Amino acid sequence: MLEKMDTDCDFSAAELEAGRLLFAGGSEFVMGAARLDQLPEPLRCEVAFAGRSNVGKSSLLNALSERKALARTSNTPGRTRELNYFKTGPDLHIVDMPGYGYARAGKKLVSAWQNLIKAYLKGRANLRRVFVLVDSRHGVKPNDLEIMELLDEAGVIYQIVLTKADKPSLEMLETVVEKTKQQILKRPAAHRKLHLTSSVKETGIRELRAEIAGLIAR
Numbered sequence: 042m043l044e045k046m047d048t049d050c051d052f053s054a055a056e057l058e059a060g061r062l063l064f065a066g067g068s069e070f071v072m073g074a075a076r077l078d079q080l081p082e083p084l085r086c087e088v089a090f091a092g093r094s095n096v097g098k099s100s101l102l103n104a105l106s107e108r109k110a111l112a113r114t115s116n117t118p119g120r121t122r123e124l125n126y127f128k129t130g131p132d133l134h135i136v137d138m139p140g141y142g143y144a145r146a147g148k149k150l151v152s153a154w155q156n157l158i159k160a161y162l163k164g165r166a167n168l169r170r171v172f173v174l175v176d177s178r179h180g181v182k183p184n185d186l187e188i189m190e191l192l193d194e195a196g197v198i199y200q201i202v203l204t205k206a207d208k209p210s211l212e213m214l215e216t217v218v219e220k221t222k223q224q225i226l227k228r229p230a231a232h233r234k235l236h237l238t239s240s241v242k243e244t245g246i247r248e249l250r251a252e253i254a255g256l257i258a259r
């Protein structure tokens with residue numbers, strides 16, 4: 042049923058196969074960067090994943106790379122405020138961006154981390170796309186809009202990935218999909234197509250891999 046939802050994301054068999062191959066060799070943690078001068082040389086393409094804490098980002102990264110504990114690294118203390126780099130295939134870095142929306146984080150910490158993200162988004166020429174993860178039960182929240190604004194300003198193309206699609210009823214899901222499509226329609230750097238995923242049911246994972254593989258080929 043979920044697969045039938047109209048998110049405009051259709052991929053050919055060849056594109057799906059390219060996605061499978063890209064992730065078939067697994068992904069490997071490279072490093073965490075808390076400052077711009079710690080970023081690796083921009084020799085590989087990058088795609089980054091952003092989202093509110095608890096949106097299901099680690100689960101999605103693990104599902105993409107078929108590794109149970111890959112992105113656990115990003116959630117270990119000390120790494121949650123860093124840009125965590127994972128090597129996938131010969132040409133790609135996946136960047137796990139710090140989760141946002143920690144009510145408990147102090148102002149100083151929040152601004153240090155916003156500055157890092159802002160500087161990263163503005164200055165990274167090899168960054169091909171940012172996937173903004175949104176919980177499909179809740180839709181776009183105010184702090185999702187904040188990151189979307191940063192991305193619009195920086196001119197970095199971003200694409201919404203609705204997570205935990207196994208949770209809401211099909212009716213609720215359709216409402217959220219339609220509403221989200223409307224919300225991104227006029228945003229300058231937003232990609233029109235949404236991805237709908239469930240890490241638990243492995244829905245939409247093959248399509249997301251195909252999307253990423255297509256970004257490297259360009």
Ligand code: GDP
Nearest residue numbers: 094095096097098099100205206208239240241
């Ligand atoms: P992160 O903080 O964004 O990295 O989120 P996690 O990946 O740690 O997930 C947060 C919670 O949501 C955990 O309890 C996960 O088991 C749950 N979760 C993540 N993805 C899914 C999903 O696709 N479906 C369901 N039902 N639960 C999920």
